[in-house]
Amino acid sequence: MSAVHEPPIRPEYVAPQRAAPAPALVRTGAVDRLSWLNKPAILLALVILWELLARWVDNDLLLPGALQTARAFVDGTASGELIGYVTVSLAILVQGFLLGVAIAFLLTWLAVSNRFGRELIDTLTSMFNPLPAIALLPLALLWFGLGKGSLLMVLVHSVVWPLTLNASAGFRAVPETLRMAGRNYGLGGLRMVLQILVPAALPSILSGLKIGWAFAWRTLIAAELVFGVSSGQGGLGWFIFENRNLLDIPAVFAGLLTVIIIGLFVENLIFRAIERNTVQKWGTQS
Numbered sequence: 001m002s003a004v005h006e007p008p009i010r011p012e013y014v015a016p017q018r019a020a021p022a023p024a025l026v027r028t029g030a031v032d033r034l035s036w037l038n039k040p041a042i043l044l045a046l047v048i049l050w051e052l053l054a055r056w057v058d059n060d061l062l063l064p065g066a067l068q069t070a071r072a073f074v075d076g077t078a079s080g081e082l083i084g085y086v087t088v089s090l091a092i093l094v095q096g097f098l099l100g101v102a103i104a105f106l107l108t109w110l111a112v113s114n115r116f117g118r119e120l121i122d123t124l125t126s127m128f129n130p131l132p133a134i135a136l137l138p139l140a141l142l143w144f145g146l147g148k149g150s151l152l153m154v155l156v157h158s159v160v161w162p163l164t165l166n167a168s169a170g171f172r173a174v175p176e177t178l179r180m181a182g183r184n185y186g187l188g189g190l191r192m193v194l195q196i197l198v199p200a201a202l203p204s205i206l207s208g209l210k211i212g213w214a215f216a217w218r219t220l221i222a223a224e225l226v227f228g229v230s231s232g233q234g235g236l237g238w239f240i241f242e243n244r245n246l247l248d249i250p251a252v253f254a255g256l257l258t259v260i261i262i263g264l265f266v267e268n269l270i271f272r273a274i275e276r277n278t279v280q281k282w283g284t285q286s
Contacts, residue, residue, distance in 0.1 A: 039268070064250040072250035073257055082239065086258060089220060089235035092148060096155025097216050101209070103156060104163035111168040112197075118168075125165045133158035133219040137226060151223055158215035163208035170204025171197055203279050210271055214263070221259055 047066045054065035064072075076082030111121035133154040140150035174197055182196040198205070224237025234242070236255055243251035 068250040069253040072254035085236045085239040096152045100156040100159025104160045107164045108167040112171045129161035158219040159212035162211040166204045166208025170201030174200040
């Protein structure tokens with residue numbers, strides 16, 4: 001007995017199927033609005049852990065607590081002593097950093113201008129970039145004496161080579177199509193560099209600036225810990241060294257906290273604002 005085949009059902013007679021409810025979407029907008037709380041929460045957790053660890057050690061000469069350090073920081077700031085030391089250090093840091101940036105861009109221009117310049121800069125960066133800036137301090141003291149000149153020498157060294165390495169790598173990585181597009185619009189020379197090459201290489205340049213800043217900041221503190229006084233005035237490293245000799249360990253930690261606060265300020269406000277208004281706005285970095 002042959003099977004009976006049902007006639008096909010025309011689609012217009014089929015009852016419409018109710019679509020399955022879509023899974024609830026995560027409200028990413030609210031999450032994004034609260035993302036700025038992540039870093040403060042991490043910092044708060046570290047402070048609590050620090051305070052608990054200090055109370056467990058129970059020795060102020062080894063590890064003062066976060067509250068003791070905060071009191072020393074407030075006292076030093078209110079008296080103006082800590083601010084004076086910070087001002088001296090930042091004044092020297094800005095001078096050395098700007099001088100190092102200027103020299104680094106001259107070297108970068110030499111590296112991208114011709115083959116000999118590229119090989120010369122590659123050789124120099126291979127020689128001097130691994131050399132710690134603080135290792136040049138005895139030579140700087142011999143050449144420039146006990147003063148600002150020695151600090152500027154080690155600061156320039158700490159900035160020049162990482163910035164030159166990153167900037168030259170960024171310029172070399174610019175696609176040839178961008179260069180061709182610039183030439184099609186009649187750009188050449190300095191206009192080509194400013195309007196095509198620098199924006200395209202800016203992520204690498206900013207990375208070099210951040211690395212150079214970090215190297216310069218820690219090199220300055222280390223140099224001030226060695227001899228401390230610049231032109232008759234002490235910097236933040238000298239403040240830390242003096243209080244260590246006086247066994248005022250909370251003040252020592254207050255000085256270290258100041259170093260960290262300045263580093264966080266520069267990284268999360270200054271450099272982050274530059275990135276937000278340049279490479280992220282232009283779409284060259286996510």
